[in-house]
Amino acid sequence: MFPGLEQRRCITFVLSLFLVFFFCASYWLWSGGEHVRLVPSFQDADVGGAGAGSGVMTKPLSPAVTNAPTPATKELSPDEIVLAEYDETPIREMCANSSWADSRDVVVNCESRVGGVGNVRQEFLVCVRQAIEIGAALIRPNIMLRSEGLIEYQNGPVHNMSYLFNLELFDARLRSACPHMPIYNDIAEVERVGEIAKVDRPWDLPEEQGVKLSFTAWAKLNRQQEGKITVFTMPRITGQT
Numbered sequence: 001m002f003p004g005l006e007q008r009r010c011i012t013f014v015l016s017l018f019l020v021f022f023f024c025a026s027y028w029l030w031s032g033g034e035h036v037r038l039v040p041s042f043q044d045a046d047v048g049g050a051g052a053g054s055g056v057m058t059k060p061l062s063p064a065v066t067n068a069p070t071p072a073t074k075e076l077s078p079d080e081i082v083l084a085e086y087d088e089t090p091i092r093e094m095c096a097n098s099s100w101a102d103s104r105d106v107v108v109n110c111e112s113r114v115g116g117v118g119n120v121r122q123e124f125l126v127c128v129r130q131a132i133e134i135g136a137a138l139i140r141p142n143i144m145l146r147s148e149g150l151i152e153y154q155n156g157p158v159h160n161m162s163y164l165f166n167l168e169l170f171d172a173r174l175r176s177a178c179p180h181m182p183i184y185n186d187i188a189e190v191e192r193v194g195e196i197a198k199v200d201r202p203w204d205l206p207e208e209q210g211v212k213l214s215f216t217a218w219a220k221l222n223r224q225q226e227g228k229i230t231v232f233t234m235p236r237i238t239g240q241t
Contacts, residue, residue, distance in 0.1 A: 113142070139189075198233055205218050
């Protein structure tokens with residue numbers, strides 16, 4: 001009476017039978033018994049004669065790769081550490097190109113430098129270079145020690161440079177490369193030589209006619225009256241940048 005409905009019922013019945021058969025066959029193949037082998041068994045095969053009979057090529061597994069223990073890194077002894085040989089030629093040439101006529105009347109004072117080893121080293125180098133640049137005497141810079149927590153470093157106790165560096169070697173090499181530069185221990189030693197006038201060097205040098213002055217030009221403009229020793233106090237690099 002309804003041919004279309006009967007046809008759909010037949011199709012549904014056939015599909016149901018197919019699915020039942022498919023799942024039953026799958027279950028039988030995968031869990032049914034030892035008589036069904038989809039993949040050749042290599043457990044029972046004669047590895048030596050497998051190539052002649054079964055047509056299946058087999059080979060033993062390679063042994064697992066194990067990382068050989070590496071020897072511990074050898075720590076160098078002090079005798080094995082080779083440092084580059086010190087060459088004072090660049091410093092000597094720079095000192096030779098500076099005028100030292102006023103070295104007794106102009107002094108560069110870097111006071112106490114702050115920061116870590118790298119910061120302090122850089123501050124020392126800048127201090128020495130600026131003194132050489134204007135042909136001035138040098139007050140050897142000191143080091144301001146940090147607090148135990150390393151937080152406070154602007155107001156700690158002051159120690160001479162031997163706290164981190166070889167003071168005697170510093171003096172010997174600087175005097176050798178720059179023999180015309182007077183070196184003072186502190187400001188009190190300068191005051192024993194003569195009356196002093198302190199001038200603070202600004203962090204940013206001023207401009208003149210739109211051009212920023214060099215340190216040498218600024219130092220000449222700020223020399224104090226004759227009869228007084230001009231002491232230029234240099235700003236700290238650490239804490240400014």
